[in-house]
Amino acid sequence: MSDLSLLRARLSQVPHKPGVYLHKDRLGSIIYVGKARDLRKRLSSYFMPSGKKRADRKTRALIDSICDFEIHEVRNEQEALLLEGKLIKQYRPRYNVSFRDDKRFLLVKVNLDDPWPKFQTTRLKKADGARYFGPFAHSGALRATVAWLNKEFGLRSCRPRSPGDKDYKHCNADVIRNCMAPCVAKVNREEYLEQLEQACVLVRGKGKDERAKGLKVEIEQSA
Structure with a gap:
């Protein structure tokens, strides 16, 4: 046989x-x-x-x-x-x-030096003091997972490094309860970082609580 x-x-x-x-x-x-x-x-x-x-x-x-x-x-x-x-x-x-030929897999980056750190995806790992997770092979699936984490933990996904009142006026993430709105002081930095740390635990694949079980959002499989 x-x-x-x-x-x-x-x-x-x-x-x-x-x-x-x-x-x-x-x-x-x-x-x-x-x-x-x-x-x-x-x-x-x-x-x-x-x-x-x-x-x-x-x-x-x-x-x-x-x-x-x-x-x-x-x-x-x-x-x-x-x-x-x-x-x-x-x-x-x-x-x-x-x-993947010469393409690099995606990494998840968190820059803790930012006033309100957020998850970012990148293909390059730099010696910049940021936290990096990965690599991950499926870009579409990874981005869907990051979007779920942002919503579940109330993390920001907006572009400004230090968002403020002007950014809040053009954002509906707080209205639909997808963000803790640190830009208008609805949460302090300590509370925000605590939520971020819990999300990082899931990215490392270590989570064992109900939020880990809730990681069931439908995602498309990338080629």
Whole structure:
């Protein structure tokens, strides 16, 4: 029985749940890390003949190299996104890098020197004293997650480094209760930073409270 047939036989043991999968080569080295809304459906796309037939050249090369896989089941797709980024950073699988060519994965940046720090996405990590989280492979999913975090924790997403009254007049985030409105002193800096820190815990994939369970916003899967 071929490696692909053996892998295909294991699919019945894979749950229809969100998670992260790791593909390994003959030496047991991790060659690709991916996330899935439905683990069994996603892995089937690699191991079924029709999936390989539809795949592009790079994906076919990956499929030909797979000799084993490992899965990590999580509660929702946001958790899968965060775990995927953590494992890509840890293992630096060669096919993850190959599929992105020269593009850098996105990072989440928080500059604590700002009067009212906020989450930003960037492709470059600088020695500027800011906190960086990631890298994350799926830009669309990451931006949706950041938007959810801003809303859930009442963090600002406006552009000014130090927003004030003039900015508040043109903003409806406070009106629809998506922001604590630090620009007009509706919250003090200590309280704001406490909320930001709790959000950072989730970005690191460490959250275990109800807010972590609530990370279930629908997000589109990026290519």
